[in-house]
Amino acid sequence: MEGERRASQPRSSGLPAGGADGESPGGGAPLSGSSGSSALLQAEVLDLDEDEDDLEVFSKDASLMDMNSFSPMMPTSPLSMINQIKFEDEPDLKDLFITVDEPESHVTTIETFVTYRIITKTSRGEFDSSEFEVRRRYQDFLWLKGKLEEAHPTLIIPPLPEKFIVKGMVERFNDDFIETRRKALHKFLNRIADHPTLTFNEDFKVFLTAQAWELSSYKKQGPGLLSRMGQTVRAVASSMRGVKNRPEEFMDMNNFIEAFSQKINLIDKISQRIYKEEREYFEEMKEYGPIHILWSASEEDLVDSLKGVASCIDKCCKATEKRMFGLSETLLPVVHEYVLYSEMLMGVMKRRDQIQAELDSKVEALTYKKADTDVLTEEIGKLEDKVECANNALKADWERWKQNMQNDIKSAFTDMAEENINYYEQCLATWESFLTSQTDLQLEETSEDKP
Amino acid sequence: MEQPPLEPERQLQPAPVEPLGCPDAELEAAVSEEGEGGLEEVSEDRTMTENNFWLKKIEISVSEAEKRTGRNAMNMQETYTAYLIETRSVEHIDGQSILTDSLWRRYSEFELLRNYLLVFYPHIVVPPLPEKRAEFVWHKLSADNMDPDFVERRRIGLENFLLRVASHPVLCRDKIFYLFLTQEGNWKETVNETGFQLKADSRLKALNATFRVKNPDKRFTELKHYSDELQSVISHLLRVRARVADRLYGVYKVHGNYGRVFSEWSAIEKEMGDGLQSAGHHMDVYASSIDDILEDEEHYADQLKEYLFYAEALRAVCRKHELMQYDLEMAAQDLASKKQQCEELATGTVRTFSLKGMTTKLFGQETPEQREARIKVLEEQINEGEQQLKCKNLEGREFVKNAWADIERFKEQKNHDLKEALISYAVMQISMCKKGIQVWTNAKECFSKM
Numbered sequence: 065m066e067g068e069r070r071a072s073q074p075r076s077s078g079l080p081a082g083g084a085d086g087e088s089p090g091g092g093a094p095l096s097g098s099s100g101s102s103a104l105l106q107a108e109v110l111d112l113d114e115d116e117d118d119l120e121v122f123s124k125d126a127s128l129m130d131m132n133s134f135s136p137m138m139p140t141s142p143l144s145m146i147n148q149i150k151f152e153d154e155p156d157l158k159d160l161f162i163t164v165d166e167p168e169s170h171v172t173t174i175e176t177f178v179t180y181r182i183i184t185k186t187s188r189g190e191f192d193s194s195e196f197e198v199r200r201r202y203q204d205f206l207w208l209k210g211k212l213e214e215a216h217p218t219l220i221i222p223p224l225p226e227k228f229i230v231k232g233m234v235e236r237f238n239d240d241f242i243e244t245r246r247k248a249l250h251k252f253l254n255r256i257a258d259h260p261t262l263t264f265n266e267d268f269k270v271f272l273t274a275q276a277w278e279l280s281s282y283k284k285q286g287p288g289l290l291s292r293m294g295q296t297v298r299a300v301a302s303s304m305r306g307v308k309n310r311p312e313e314f315m316d317m318n319n320f321i322e323a324f325s326q327k328i329n330l331i332d333k334i335s336q337r338i339y340k341e342e343r344e345y346f347e348e349m350k351e352y353g354p355i356h357i358l359w360s361a362s363e364e365d366l367v368d369s370l371k372g373v374a375s376c377i378d379k380c381c382k383a384t385e386k387r388m389f390g391l392s393e394t395l396l397p398v399v400h401e402y403v404l405y406s407e408m409l410m411g412v413m414k415r416r417d418q419i420q421a422e423l424d425s426k427v428e429a430l431t432y433k434k435a436d437t438d439v440l441t442e443e444i445g446k447l448e449d450k451v452e453c454a455n456n457a458l459k460a461d462w463e464r465w466k467q468n469m470q471n472d473i474k475s476a477f478t479d480m481a482e483e484n485i486n487y488y489e490q491c492l493a494t495w496e497s498f499l500t501s502q503t504d505l506q507l508e509e510t511s512e513d514k515p
Numbered sequence: 516m517e518q519p520p521l522e523p524e525r526q527l528q529p530a531p532v533e534p535l536g537c538p539d540a541e542l543e544a545a546v547s548e549e550g551e552g553g554l555e556e557v558s559e560d561r562t563m564t565e566n567n568f569w570l571k572k573i574e575i576s577v578s579e580a581e582k583r584t585g586r587n588a589m590n591m592q593e594t595y596t597a598y599l600i601e602t603r604s605v606e607h608i609d610g611q612s613i614l615t616d617s618l619w620r621r622y623s624e625f626e627l628l629r630n631y632l633l634v635f636y637p638h639i640v641v642p643p644l645p646e647k648r649a650e651f652v653w654h655k656l657s658a659d660n661m662d663p664d665f666v667e668r669r670r671i672g673l674e675n676f677l678l679r680v681a682s683h684p685v686l687c688r689d690k691i692f693y694l695f696l697t698q699e700g701n702w703k704e705t706v707n708e709t710g711f712q713l714k715a716d717s718r719l720k721a722l723n724a725t726f727r728v729k730n731p732d733k734r735f736t737e738l739k740h741y742s743d744e745l746q747s748v749i750s751h752l753l754r755v756r757a758r759v760a761d762r763l764y765g766v767y768k769v770h771g772n773y774g775r776v777f778s779e780w781s782a783i784e785k786e787m788g789d790g791l792q793s794a795g796h797h798m799d800v801y802a803s804s805i806d807d808i809l810e811d812e813e814h815y816a817d818q819l820k821e822y823l824f825y826a827e828a829l830r831a832v833c834r835k836h837e838l839m840q841y842d843l844e845m846a847a848q849d850l851a852s853k854k855q856q857c858e859e860l861a862t863g864t865v866r867t868f869s870l871k872g873m874t875t876k877l878f879g880q881e882t883p884e885q886r887e888a889r890i891k892v893l894e895e896q897i898n899e900g901e902q903q904l905k906c907k908n909l910e911g912r913e914f915v916k917n918a919w920a921d922i923e924r925f926k927e928q929k930n931h932d933l934k935e936a937l938i939s940y941a942v943m944q945i946s947m948c949k950k951g952i953q954v955w956t957n958a959k960e961c962f963s964k965m
Binding site: 319320323324327330331334337338341342344345348349351352355356358359362363365366369370372373376380470473474477478481482484485487488489491492495496498499502503 | 745756759762770930933942948
């Protein structure tokens with residue numbers, strides 16, 4: 065059908081990753097391909113050295129696109145989407161905008177579940193329309209992720225939020241939980257959209273556009289359950305055999321991933337703990353201010369001072385709340401996403417190793433002449449290609465991922481520092497104005513006392 | 516003697532009351548120019564006489580605390596803390612201070628001094644001692660009396676107590692107080708010799724009076740309510756403050772973990788490494804800054820605690836008034852009933868039940884001589900009673916006048932001190948915010964360089 069698009073043709077280019085944070089047009093070349101020139105712009109071949117030029121070309125095409133009668137004009141301009149998706153570079157190149165919102169719970173006789181509304185706006189030609197609205201549940205996201213992993217075993221697929229939260233008895237339909245999940249799902253889809261390869265994945269397109277019944281029948285196609293299980297078994301078996309000849313760069317990568325995973329998990333725990341402590345501090349502070357008001361009721365001469373202190377404490381309390389909220393919006397989701405990413409990465413490494421192991425076992429078989437050498441040699445040839453593609457794909461994606469990670473982490477922590485600075489500045493202003501009012505009063509009083 | 520002689524002029528001499536927020540406050544002599552001229556100091560056991568101790572400026576400080584072991588009354592070994600009290604007189608000329616006295620006292624001796632003052636100056640709001648055991652603790656402070664932080668804060672509290680007494684226009688002249696500062700050995704015996712323990716009103720008596728008094732001065736009743744409210748609200752405030760401090764400690768300290776992890780992480784990062792490392796350092800700075808912040812806040816809490824305990828001192832004065840008033844009412848009642856008895860005997864009408872009346876009915880009338888004798892006795896008693904009542908009335912009024920004067924003085928002091936305390940709290944918060952801004956600005960810079 066649309067096999068050519070589904071084919072996992074990993075790019076052999078190191079894609080520019082400049083300035084990309086999670087939701088920017090992933091430094092790649094988001095393509096505004098019109099249906100006519102789509103084959104060209106699919107960028108199966110993107111020359112390494114001419115990235116910048118390519119970008120320029122594409123952006124020119126984009127402007128041409130607008131006047132092109134092939135593609136329907138987008139009802140909403142890309143610029144209006146800036147509110148929904150934050151990106152800093154190359155806003156003109158983004159041509160796929162996705163939002164996840166409006167969680168709704170559905171009750172059937174068998175189960176209760178939540179669906180999320182997904183709105184897609186695009187100018188791409190291969191989409192039948194420029195705007196789509198569908199409802200998806202978590203299971204559907206899981207399916208999509210599985211398909212992407214299958215199609216691109218050595219690309220770094222963005223992580224999904226967890227199925228459950230183990231800590232504490234969190235109800236599945238707790239508002240906070242749903243909101244956190246919604247945000248994460250939104251991020252998930254946007255990361256895919258920003259990924260130079262994944263963005264053109266056919267399953268992804270179906271996910272975004274098909275109606276519910278269409279999706280379920282679509283899902284039933286493709287390799288059956290048994291064959292998928294078979295794959296998994298083989299994968300596990302080969303990974304257990306161990307990889308003897310993992311190239312050095314992948315050894316380094318693996319070491320990094322292990323260390324990174326450990327650190328990011330710690331950071332996640334620390335950040336969650338800070339949030340918890342701040343929340344408890346906030347709860348106590350709420351009680352602290354009013355006591356001073358209570359006291360002022362029995363102290364005639366201290367009413368101003370006491371009420372002043374109470375008001376300062378209340379203001380600081382509100383500032384704390386704001387800080388907490390900021391933390392939960394900026395730092396916590398980012399750190400947590402990278403915790404999940406680190407698990408993903410380990411999976412990617414395993415899959416790469418598994419592909420190599422397949423090759424190694426065939427080579428071994430050839431050495432011991434276990435089977436027909438001609439057949440083996442042919443198979444080995446194919447596998448060698450496969451390994452090379454897999455390795456290259458991973459290498460390219462790895463660089464991109466690292467760059468994104470650095471930017472995201474830097475951004476998240478900078479935001480956290482900013483939140484804290486704002487918090488302290490607010491509190492400082494409050495207390496300073498109280499102090500001025502008190503010392504002014506004092507000066508008044510002492511001048512009155514002077515004989 | 517029922518009460519300390521109330522030398523009105525001396526008691527009400529205005530003496531500058533220094534704010535006692537900080538230790539080592541210099542004091543003006545209580546007996547200044549005004550007191551010296553011509554006033555004959557009545558030789559009185561309790562007030563200072565010839566010794567012109569108070570004529571010079573003095574400094575009192577509780578400068579050290581030391582752990583000691585000794586034997587207690589039951590000959591068992593115990594550990595306690597002793598505090599060094601140093602008294603210095605400051606010569607006007609060159610401002611140099613000379614150490615005049617230095618001795619060691621333990622907490623129980625302070626308690627003894629205070630109890631003595633409570634008995635002999637019931638109309639005075641006697642300054643309170645710092646707490647015996649650490650209360651309103653948050654998790655960092657241990658409740659152990661031997662904990663060095665607690666001992667240090669207690670040292671400051673004891674110094675504050677002595678300064679408050681020394682700056683009080685009445686209490687500063689007390690001889691036992693003077694001896695407390697100057698006579699190490701034998702002081703306990705001297706105090707006990709005053710017999711103050713015997714003089715103390717029994718709690719039961721006081722409680723009884725509180726319930727039964729009919730006409731206490733309204734101001735004292737209001738004062739009692741006020742002191743209850745004060746105690747309740749300050750306790751509440753201190754409790755919540757302790758919880759807030761606990762939480763704040765948690766927030767700061769957890770950030771310290773970032774320091775460690777960033778440092779480890781920086782080892783595997785090429786570009787981000789430096790930024791992470793230096794940001795981590797700032798996280799450590801942030802985490803450790805809370806210790807000083809909360810230490811300062813503890814001093815603020817101590818200032819509030821002093822007034823928490825002052826509430827009890829206020830109540831003590833109210834109780835004394837109620838006791839005296841009750842005593843007066845009882846005496847008046849007794850006098851009235853005696854007068855009535857007398858009248859009945861004289862006129863022969865029996866309006867009230869009396870045992871004598873009963874027995875008379877049962878066993879016959881008494882002789883006129885017997886009746887005369889009885890009337891005579893009663894008349895004497897009535898006379899005595901009237902004298903006593905007059906005395907009590909006078910004493911009562913004096914007490915109310917003097918107590919209320921001291922209460923007014925106390926109110927001024929309290930308003931001043933609490934206002935200062937609240938201001939100092941604001942100053943602390945400002946300092947904390949400034950530190951926070953600095954640390955996070957530095958951290959932000961490091962992050963943005965990653």
